[in-house]
Amino acid sequence: MIDQLLIPLLKIVIVLNATLVGVTYMVLLERKVIAWAQSRLGPMRVGPYGVLQPIADAIKLMIKEDITPVRADRWVFTAAPIISMVPALIVYAVIPFGPTIHLFGRPVSLYITDINVGLLYIVSVASVGVYGIILAGYASNSKYPLLASLRASAQLISYEVAVTLTLVSVILMAGSLSMVEIVNAQYNQHAWFVFLQPVAFVIVLIGGLAETNRAPFDLPEAEQELTGGFHTEYSGMRFALFFLAEYANMIVVSSVVVTLFFGGWLPPLPNTAWAHFLYYVPSWAWFLIKSFCFLYLFIWIRATLPRYRYDQLMNIGWKVLIPLAIANLVVTGIVKVLVM
Amino acid sequence: METTVHHGAMFDTDELVLNMGPQHPSTHGVLRVVLRLDGEKVVDCDVVIGYLHRGIEKLSENRNWTQIVLLTDRMDYVAAATSNVGYCETVEKLLQLEVPRRARYVRTILMELQRIASHCLWVGTHAMDIGAMTVFLYAFRERELILDLFEEFCGARLTYNSMRIGGLPQDIPPGWAKKVLEFCDIMSQKIDEYEELLTHNRIWVERTKGIGVISASDAIALGLCGPPLRGSGVARDVRKDEPYAAYDEMEFDVPVGTAGDTYDRYLVRMEEFRQSLRIVRQATEGIPEGPIVGKVPRLIKPAAGETYHAIESPKGELGYFIVSDGKSTNPYRFRVRPPSFCNLQGLRRLVKGHLVADVVALIGSIDVVLGEVDR
Numbered sequence: 001m002i003d004q005l006l007i008p009l010l011k012i013v014i015v016l017n018a019t020l021v022g023v024t025y026m027v028l029l030e031r032k033v034i035a036w037a038q039s040r041l042g043p044m045r046v047g048p049y050g051v052l053q054p055i056a057d058a059i060k061l062m063i064k065e066d067i068t069p070v071r072a073d074r075w076v077f078t079a080a081p082i083i084s085m086v087p088a089l090i091v092y093a094v095i096p097f098g099p100t101i102h103l104f105g106r107p108v109s110l111y112i113t114d115i116n117v118g119l120l121y122i123v124s125v126a127s128v129g130v131y132g133i134i135l136a137g138y139a140s141n142s143k144y145p146l147l148a149s150l151r152a153s154a155q156l157i158s159y160e161v162a163v164t165l166t167l168v169s170v171i172l173m174a175g176s177l178s179m180v181e182i183v184n185a186q187y188n189q190h191a192w193f194v195f196l197q198p199v200a201f202v203i204v205l206i207g208g209l210a211e212t213n214r215a216p217f218d219l220p221e222a223e224q225e226l227t228g229g230f231h232t233e234y235s236g237m238r239f240a241l242f243f244l245a246e247y248a249n250m251i252v253v254s255s256v257v258v259t260l261f262f263g264g265w266l267p268p269l270p271n272t273a274w275a276h277f278l279y280y281v282p283s284w285a286w287f288l289i290k291s292f293c294f295l296y297l298f299i300w301i302r303a304t305l306p307r308y309r310y311d312q313l314m315n316i317g318w319k320v321l322i323p324l325a326i327a328n329l330v331v332t333g334i335v336k337v338l339v340m
Numbered sequence: 341m342e343t344t345v346h347h348g349a350m351f352d353t354d355e356l357v358l359n360m361g362p363q364h365p366s367t368h369g370v371l372r373v374v375l376r377l378d379g380e381k382v383v384d385c386d387v388v389i390g391y392l393h394r395g396i397e398k399l400s401e402n403r404n405w406t407q408i409v410l411l412t413d414r415m416d417y418v419a420a421a422t423s424n425v426g427y428c429e430t431v432e433k434l435l436q437l438e439v440p441r442r443a444r445y446v447r448t449i450l451m452e453l454q455r456i457a458s459h460c461l462w463v464g465t466h467a468m469d470i471g472a473m474t475v476f477l478y479a480f481r482e483r484e485l486i487l488d489l490f491e492e493f494c495g496a497r498l499t500y501n502s503m504r505i506g507g508l509p510q511d512i513p514p515g516w517a518k519k520v521l522e523f524c525d526i527m528s529q530k531i532d533e534y535e536e537l538l539t540h541n542r543i544w545v546e547r548t549k550g551i552g553v554i555s556a557s558d559a560i561a562l563g564l565c566g567p568p569l570r571g572s573g574v575a576r577d578v579r580k581d582e583p584y585a586a587y588d589e590m591e592f593d594v595p596v597g598t599a600g601d602t603y604d605r606y607l608v609r610m611e612e613f614r615q616s617l618r619i620v621r622q623a624t625e626g627i628p629e630g631p632i633v634g635k636v637p638r639l640i641k642p643a644a645g646e647t648y649h650a651i652e653s654p655k656g657e658l659g660y661f662i663v664s665d666g667k668s669t670n671p672y673r674f675r676v677r678p679p680s681f682c683n684l685q686g687l688r689r690l691v692k693g694h695l696v697a698d699v700v701a702l703i704g705s706i707d708v709v710l711g712e713v714d715r
Contacts, residue, residue: 307471
C-alpha cells in the first residue's frame with residue numbers, strides 16, 4: 001500500500017510543486033542574471049533583492065482581466081495554454097533526479113517512474129507541447145500570432161528530426177531507452193557520454209534551444225518582429241501558462257541534457273576508484289548543480305546573442321544539423337559494431 | 341498595389357496584409373508600415389507617416405526668430421542640439437552675422453556629442469530589433485553620460501534649447517571641457533565593447549549582410565543622405581563638403597561602405613562614433629578664448645530674402661530653407677529638409693523581397709526619428 005500508492009503520490013506532489021516553484025524562480029533568476037549582464041540591478045523592490053518578485057508576479061497575473069478576443073475560436077483558445085503547460089509538467093515523471101536510496105529503512109527511488117521507453121516518452125510528450133503554440137496562433141484569429149504559429153511548426157519539424165536522430169546514437173551507446181539505464185551505462189563505461197558523443201551533445205543542445213523557443217531561436221515569440229508572437233492575444237493567467245511552460249521546458253531540456261550527456265546524478269569521473277570522494281556530495285545535488293549550469297547557459301546565451309531569422313534557422317536545421325546527426329549516428333553504429 | 345488572387349485553384353493563395361505600427365515595438369515611434377506578405381516574404385509595403393505631425397513649420401511662421409529654436413528641439417528629439425545649431429546658423433546666414441570662434445567650437449563639440457548620443461540610441465535599438473538586447477542597455481548607459489554633460493551645459497537632458505542666434509546662451513561651465521575629455525576616454529573603450537558583441541558575431545553578420553542592398557546610384561536617385569548614403573559608398577558629408585561651425589578646422593575622415601547593405605550602414609555608423617570622438621577631442625583641446633555671442637541686433641529682423649543652409653545631423657543632411665519678408669519679426673516661410681523623411685523614402689525599396697524579420701532590421705538601419713519625419 002505504502003510502496004504502491006503513498007510514496008509515488010508523495011513524489012508526484014513534491015516534484016510538481018518543486019517544478020512550479022522552480023519555474024517561477026527560474027523567471028526571477030533569468031531577470032536577475034540578464035540584469036547583471038546588462039549592468040542593471042533587476043527586480044529589487046519586492047522583498048530583499050527582489051526575492052519575492054515571483055509571488056508578486058503571480059498575484060498580478062492572476063488578478064488581471066482574462067480577455068478572449070471576440071473573433072477567437074473560444075475552445076481552442078482556452079485549450080492552447082493547457083496543451084502547452086501539461087506536457088511540460090508530465091515529462092518530469094521519467095526524469096531521474098537520483099538513484100534508489102534508502103530512506104527510513106525503505107528503498108526510495110529519486111524518480112517518479114522508470115519506464116523502459118523513457119526517452120521516447122520525453123520526445124513524444126515534448127512534441128505535443130508545441131501544439132499549444134500552433135493552436136494558440138490559430139485560435140487567436142489574429143495575424144501576428146498566425147505568423148508565429150507558422151514559425152513554430154516550421155521550427156518543430158526542422159529540429160525534432162535532428163534531435164531525435166541524435167538521441168538514437170545515445171541510445172546505441174547506452175543500449176537502453178530508460179533514463180535510469182542511460183545513467184547506469186555511463187557509470188559502467190566510466191565516462192559521461194559528452195566525452196564519447198560530443199557532436200551529439202552539441203546537436204541536442206542547439207536543438208533544445210530551438211525547441212524551447214529560447215534565444216537565439218525565439219522566433220515564435222519575437223517581440224520585436226511579431227509583438228509577442230503566439231501569445232499576443234493572451235492575457236492574465238493564460239499568458240502566464242505559456243510563460244511557465246517555456247521555463248518548465250527549459251528545465252526539462254537541461255535535465256535531459258544532463259541525464260544523457262553529463263551522467264545525470266553521477267559525479268565527474270564516475271566509477272573511478274581515486275575519485276570516489278566525489279560521492280560524498282549527494283546524487284541529487286550533482287544533478288541539480290549540473291542542471292543549473294545549463295539553465296544559466298541558456299540565460300547567458302539570451303543576454304548575448306541576436307536572433308536568427310526564420311529561413312536561417314531552417315537552413316541550420318535541415319542543412320547542418322540533420323546531416324550531422326545522420327553522420328554521427330552512422331559513425332556511432334560502425335564504431336559500436338567494430339568494438340563489439 | 342494589386343493583390344493577385346488565383347481563382348479556381350484547389351489551394352487558393354492570397355497575400356496577407358499585415359499592419360505594422362503605428363503601435364509596434366520596432367517601428368521606432370509611430371511609423372506605420374502596411375506590409376503585403378507572401379508567407380513571411382514581403383511582396384510590397386506602404387509606409388504611412390503623419391502620426392506625429394505637429395505643424396512645426398507652420399507654427400514657426402507665427403513665432404519670432406528666437407522662439408523657433410525651441411521648436412527645432414522637437415523635431416529630431418534624439419539630436420536636439422544639432423537641430424538647434426542648424427536653425428541658428430541658417431538665421432545667422434540670413435543676417436550675415438559673424439559667430440565668434442569660441443562659440444563655433446562649442447557648437448562643434450555639442451553637435452558631435454549629440455551625434456554620439458544619437459548613434460548610441462541607434463545602435464541600441466537596431467541591435468534590439470535584431471534580438472541582441474544587451475547592447476541596448478550598454479548604449480543607453482553611455483548615452484546617459486552625454487546627457488549629463490548636456491545637463492551641465494544647458495540644464496536640459498532631451499530638448500535642450502541649447503543655442504541662440506549669434507552664439508551660445510551661456511559659456512561652458514568650468515571644468516566641463518575636462519569632463520568631456522574624460523567621457524571620450526570612456527566612450528572609445530565602450531565602442532569596442534559594442535563591436536565585440538556585434539561586428540564579428542556570426543548571427544549579427546548573417547542577419548545584416550546582404551539585407552537591403554542599395555547601390556550608390558540608386559541611393560542618390562532616392563535622395564538618401566547621411567549614413568545610408570555613405571553605406572552605399574558615396575562620400576557625401578556636409579561637414580566635409582560645405583563646412584560649417586568649426587569643421588573646417590577639424591581633422592576627420594568620412595567612413596564609407598562598399599556593399600550598401602545593412603551591415604555596411606552599421607559599420608559606417610560605428611566608425612562615425614570614432615570619428616566623432618576624434619572631433620570632440622580636437623575641438624575640446626583647441627577651444628579658443630573669446631566672446632561667445634556675436635554682434636546680434638536687439639531686434640532680429642533679417643532683410644527680405646531667402647536662404648538654405650544644411651548641416652550634417654546624425655541622420656543625414658538636415659536643411660533649413662527660410663524666407664524673410666523683411667517686414668515682420670517672424671519668418672515668412674520656414675521649411676525643413678529632414679534627413680529621416682528623405683531616408684524613409686528608401687524603405688519601400690529596401691524591404692521588397694525580404695522577410696518580416698528584415699523589415700525591423702531595415703527600419704533600424706535607416707535610423708528614423710518620427711518627430712523629424714512628421715514635424
